[in-house]
Amino acid sequence: MTHFLDIHTTPETDLRKIIDDALTMKAARKERPKGAPDDDLPLKDHMVALIFEKPSTRTRVSFDVGVRQMGGQTMVLSGADMQLGHGETIADTARVLSRYVDLIMIRTFEEQTLLDMAEYASVPVINGLTNRSHPCQIMADIMTFEEHNGPIKGKKVVWSGDGNNVFASFAHAAQQFDFELVFTGPPPLDPEPALQGMYSIERDPHAAVLGADLVVTDTWVSMHDPQSARERRHNQLRGYQVNESLMAKAKPDALFMHCLPAHREDEATSAVMDGPHSVIFDEAENRLHAQKAVMRHCLGK
Ligand code: CP
Numbered sequence: 001m002t003h004f005l006d007i008h009t010t011p012e013t014d015l016r017k018i019i020d021d022a023l024t025m026k027a028a029r030k031e032r033p034k035g036a037p038d039d040d041l042p043l044k045d046h047m048v049a050l051i052f053e054k055p056s057t058r059t060r061v062s063f064d065v066g067v068r069q070m071g072g073q074t075m076v077l078s079g080a081d082m083q084l085g086h087g088e089t090i091a092d093t094a095r096v097l098s099r100y101v102d103l104i105m106i107r108t109f110e111e112q113t114l115l116d117m118a119e120y121a122s123v124p125v126i127n128g129l130t131n132r133s134h135p136c137q138i139m140a141d142i143m144t145f146e147e148h149n150g151p152i153k154g155k156k157v158v159w160s161g162d163g164n165n166v167f168a169s170f171a172h173a174a175q176q177f178d179f180e181l182v183f184t185g186p187p188p189l190d191p192e193p194a195l196q197g198m199y200s201i202e203r204d205p206h207a208a209v210l211g212a213d214l215v216v217t218d219t220w221v222s223m224h225d226p227q228s229a230r231e232r233r234h235n236q237l238r239g240y241q242v243n244e245s246l247m248a249k250a251k252p253d254a255l256f257m258h259c260l261p262a263h264r265e266d267e268a269t270s271a272v273m274d275g276p277h278s279v280i281f282d283e284a285e286n287r288l289h290a291q292k293a294v295m296r297h298c299l300g301k
């Protein structure tokens, strides 16, 4: 069984092949209408369940469109509407769904829910974001970086803001793809201890971005964070906003990324998000291509 649960638990050679396949598939579809099928139909006769226990725009639409382009069918399920949201165990849910579908993508809260789904399902399971990680996003981000600026190996990536789930997947990727990762943010929002050794810390954002090839940020309040933390986080993170003055310290050809959704003028200004360094909409598009390659990988197609 080939699940896609995290970047650090996926062999490096598989990760590289997924990126290469995504680039090939993207090129093969150039100029084709989004609803048109791919030439080969690797998911023909396949049914895919897309489970969401949190909101989503990109993950939901990109997986759904990707499956259809590859000739498969999808069902999008809201966790709250399933018995899962009313006390049925994840193990039983996994065993039942495995009798109906060929692949499961789940966006959930606790990482343990994802791990239980993978343990009890008899079909591949893909991580569509947990409180701790977002590997599909970072596969799209690596693909996007390399499309614009070549191999990411040896490059300097700076994360400014909250040491959250998306940062964690960048930390996993830094090891697997061999790039330097610098975290700049306030101590209370440091990444989780399990990630230590995968990145370095520079508290001063202007010092951190010197020589950066890529500057990344994300929302200051994630979906799993209590809304009551909003004001405190904004006060803690205000100095880590990615604005033009910060971007000016990075390399002249540095890229700016944000997984979106963004809160414009909080974690990043519109001048940066819509400016010359920004590749945020390429990132969003590449979710589609990268995840198609992830699904092929999981199904051995
Ligand atoms: N970046 C991302 O995963 O976006 P959604 O929450 O819209 O899926």
Ligand code: NVA
Residues within 6 Å of the ligand: 129, 164, 165, 166, 218, 219, 221, 222, 223, 224, 259, 260, 261
């Ligand atoms: N860190 C964000 C990412 C959203 C795609 C969250 O978990 O809400």
